[in-house]
Amino acid sequence: MKLGNMLRDALRALLHKPVTVRYLTRAGEMVSVPERYRGKIVYDKEACIGCLLCIRTCPSGVITTTEEKKVSFNISRCVFCAQCAEICPTDAIRLGSDFEIVTSEKEDLIVQ
């Protein structure tokens, strides 16, 4: 590479805006995620008919049955493949845009 090119690149890098984005933890100020992003599971209990197809296809054993013939999700085991959302006949399960799921309370990671 020629010296001129190198100087041009160095100057451009100096004047360029940083490519990194600031991480803001307040809701509403966070980085926007695309429409199809697979985040924390959102469960509509009313729509669930208890067919348990999601349990049969879940690859990591996230989903368990409850006494009232509905399901509960343990997000700490989830791999976010969205197979449960795809198989659900009533669209009771969908994967939301929430990616901030780190918590100190285990109960926060259970969706019912």
Next chain:
Amino acid sequence: MTEKFDEVKEVKVDYTRLRVPLGPVHPALKEPISLTVTVRREEILDVVIRLGHVHRGIEALAETRNLIQTLYLVERICGICSHSHTTGFVQALEEIGEIELSDRSLHLRSLIFELERMQSHLFLIGIMAYEIGFDTLFMFTWYEREKILDLFEEITGNRIHHSMNTLGGVRWDLSPSFVEKVNCSLNKIEKSAKYIQEVFQDKTVEKRLCGVGVLDYDEARELCVVGPTARGSGVKVDIRKAYPYAAYSELKDDFSVVLRNTADAQARTQVRILELFESINLIRAILEKLPDGPIYKESVIKLMKKIPEGEATSLVEAPRGELLYFVRTNGKEGLWRLNVRTPTIPNVLGLKPMLIGSEIADIPVTVASIDPCMACANRITVVDQDKRETIVTDLKNLRNRGKKQ
């Protein structure tokens, strides 16, 4: 007194063979591999390669799950070539169940395949730059890779584990607005790829890469190395041309196999850079030809029930080379046997002839130049401790093992 100082002492250094252990944990290595290098001064005389530090038992785990669950399990064999693994697995299942796919889903499979190839090649080009101490280029290359990962996130919803494949098709469709976005990103990436190509022809880079890790044509043929490692040695192997899968039979004229004859680390890097352009051409051709139609057939559960007992082998060209899947289903939604031959298994054998005769300082560059993925390549050998014998299994034994269970 003076006499004593004038006396020249003859220091005798014994330049005999020294055995230097390198790894499994070593700053020069990205993943655990154990190299025992025998050296005389700086020259490498012999290398003993040992794998097996990150064995995860995925093949055995797959036998305890149903087909859909295994689909997401095989995706996690490798993060960089996750789409190749699912394609290999799903193709084998579709062969057993005689499921026919729509043209659109095949084209979308190829599209994600090529995007993944670009992502993987940019990843390795960055690693090569990092290994030769050119961190600026490393950052630059990975910044370009980020654009492809953003595309993945928009199309499939995830950066690394796309989960694009499903039984009988693909899971996400490509709308016209996405086509525009992909085209827009491709133009930017093409421009940057030309810049990267220019930087890799710089004298400082060439001095560090030329003549390092030479694996000549005959040795490459003998060791059956695959992918860019073989193509860098002048061996013309490409599954996309030889055994077309997905939509590659229709796209045969839109790409060519890149070959280099110098057989060193520079050649392997050049092959990868030029394949970036081939992938860009392919993606443009796919977007142009993209036929209309459904992207998947019917519910996965129904398809899974239909798959009978049987076995199939499928071959795909992963970014690192040929990837083989052997699948034997039990007809009850499960698997009797899953066998995966990842491209690193043959490529790692090429390390020995590459390293012998070179210098210690070239080890990191040589190891990186084959694009190793150690966790993919860890296999188990059955050792019977009572009889003190090692069992080497072959295809026939593997089949018998499937029948017994």
